Amino acid sequence: MNDNMNQMLARELATKINKMVNIPLIREEDEQIIFELIVLILLDFVLGGMLWDEI
Numbered sequence: 001m002n003d004n005m006n007q008m009l010a011r012e013l014a015t016k017i018n019k020m021v022n023i024p025l026i027r028e029e030d031e032q033i034i035f036e037l038i039v040l041i042l043l044d045f046v047l048g049g050m051l052w053d054e055i
Contacts, residue, residue, distance in 0.1 A: 006047075010039040 014035035023031050 006040065006043055010036050010043060013039045 014032060017035045017039070018028065018032050021031075021035075023034070026034070
């Protein structure tokens with residue numbers, strides 16, 4: 001998977017997570033960013049570091 005595909009997948013998964021989870025005192029936009037970062041980190045771990053090879 002290339003970086004663009006990983007980011008699209010992370011955005012979609014994070015959106016689904018964000019709809020189910022509410023973190024008090026944090027704006028929805030900030031929650032989305034947090035969840036996207038978490039999903040990207042997990043994808044990187046699961047895919048064995050393929051996400052950061054291009055950077």
